[in-house]
Amino acid sequence: MCVVTPPDFERLLRGTALRVTRPRLAVLGAVHAHPHADTDTIIGAVRREIPKVSHQAVYDSLHALTAAGLLRRIQPSGSVARYETRIGDNHHHLVCRSCGTIADVDCAVGEAPCLTASEDHGFSIDEAEVVYWGLCPACSTS
Amino acid sequence: MCVVTPPDFERLLRGTALRVTRPRLAVLGAVHAHPHADTDTIIGAVRREIPKVSHQAVYDSLHALTAAGLLRRIQPSGSVARYETRIGDNHHHLVCRSCGTIADVDCAVGEAPCLTASEDHGFSIDEAEVVYWGLCPACSTS
DNA sequence: GGCAGAGTGTTGACTGATTCAAGTTTAGGG
DNA sequence: CCCTAAACTTGAATCAGTCAACACTCTGCC
Structure with missing residues (x-):
């Protein structure tokens, strides 16, 4: 259903100093599937894959991935934080x-x-x- | 101490459909005196003039003045809302x-x-x- | 394959900017 | 001067995001 080949998220993570964990892979996948999604939407998408993730793990992953340059955070005035993989x-x-x-x-x-x-x-x-x-x-x- | 003549805030307000109230005049003055200040700073500045204003009155004034085009709201990612009179x-x-x-x-x-x-x-x-x-x-x- | 420990995740409480709502006061036209 | 809508006060509530203590698990190394 996805016309573009999904990036090799694991390789992306190993390319940085970050450990490869299920929440991080799921977060990368969720942001890739939902460009410009807010944190709540991302948490929901991640939980379809890993129902028990804590919101804190998602926040941590988003911050770590953003700091590593794998995600970009955008936040127009009056909006909550949103993320995208197009970097x-x-x-x-x-x-x-x-x-x-x-x-x-x-x-x-x-x-x-x-x-x-x-x-x-x-x-x-x-x-x-x-x-x-x-x-x-x-x-x-x- | 102010080299530029302060704008006639009362005239500005009357130019819109807004009523002229002390909190609004004080908010306009505070934002003019503190460009790019956040709401907390503005509340502090307003209270030096009108010690008993509620924070709600300042929030209301900021919204009303922004909607009227007398103030501009800016909010860079990761920052709280800031206001300026240079519009x-x-x-x-x-x-x-x-x-x-x-x-x-x-x-x-x-x-x-x-x-x-x-x-x-x-x-x-x-x-x-x-x-x-x-x-x-x-x-x-x- | 097993170990160690730094990096991650879980849980649950907490913060702080902003908003909501009900009741009171006040600006400004008539 | 009066009336009414607009504005203000008070106090509680919301909600994204953060903090902190403890438990778990990747990953490099033996």
Whole structure:
């Protein structure tokens, strides 16, 4: 049912200093299957595979995987934290002001930071995050 | 001590459908005096003027003023809500990953949305919000 | 294959920003 | 000056996320 070959999550984990555990594999799978899902949704998806995982294990896994660079955390204003596996391509997001739906947008530049601040105030900038706010097709017609 | 003339907050409020109340004037003054301050800081600042305001009144005022367009709410990932009075010029923000400091950056374009998404997925976009992530001068030297 | 121990997971309590709701006060038009 | 909707007070509730103590299990090593 999945047209793309699922990544070899175990190999991804071994590529970092992280141990390979069932919760982590399940979290990677859940985020891959549900892009932009919030933590609650991820916990639900993980529990379909491992019914007894604690929410704490999911939180820990999400943090560890995010720190390792295998996940990206996004959190538009007014939303809870969301996660995605599409990392490394520096893409951006469209967010619906009404229903909160998130869609991916390719970054024309490709490498972070894709924009240069007009005045950096002495900051060393490594990323420019862009969020496009608007209404999704469903919400703009109603 | 303030080199810029403070805006006429009462006039701003009357320009909208909002009633002029002491908490609202104090909130406008507090946000103007403390750009990018979080709610707690704002409550503290307001209470120096009106010691007995409830936190709820400040929350209500912040929401009402934001909805009226007199304030702008910003909330970088991992931070609580912050507010600023500099609105209408579509400027962007520099955020320090280490200490959370926020600095303003002018938008080269000036009018929202300053960027056009490469593929809008049918969304009607009205704003492109840009957050530059990095380290502030103080944090990058330590 | 068995051991050891650092890294992970479980459990359950807790925090803190924000919201809800019921009742009281007040701004501002008539 | 009065009235009414809007705004404020009070106090409790919510909920994502975190903390901490203890139990378990990967993984490298013998």
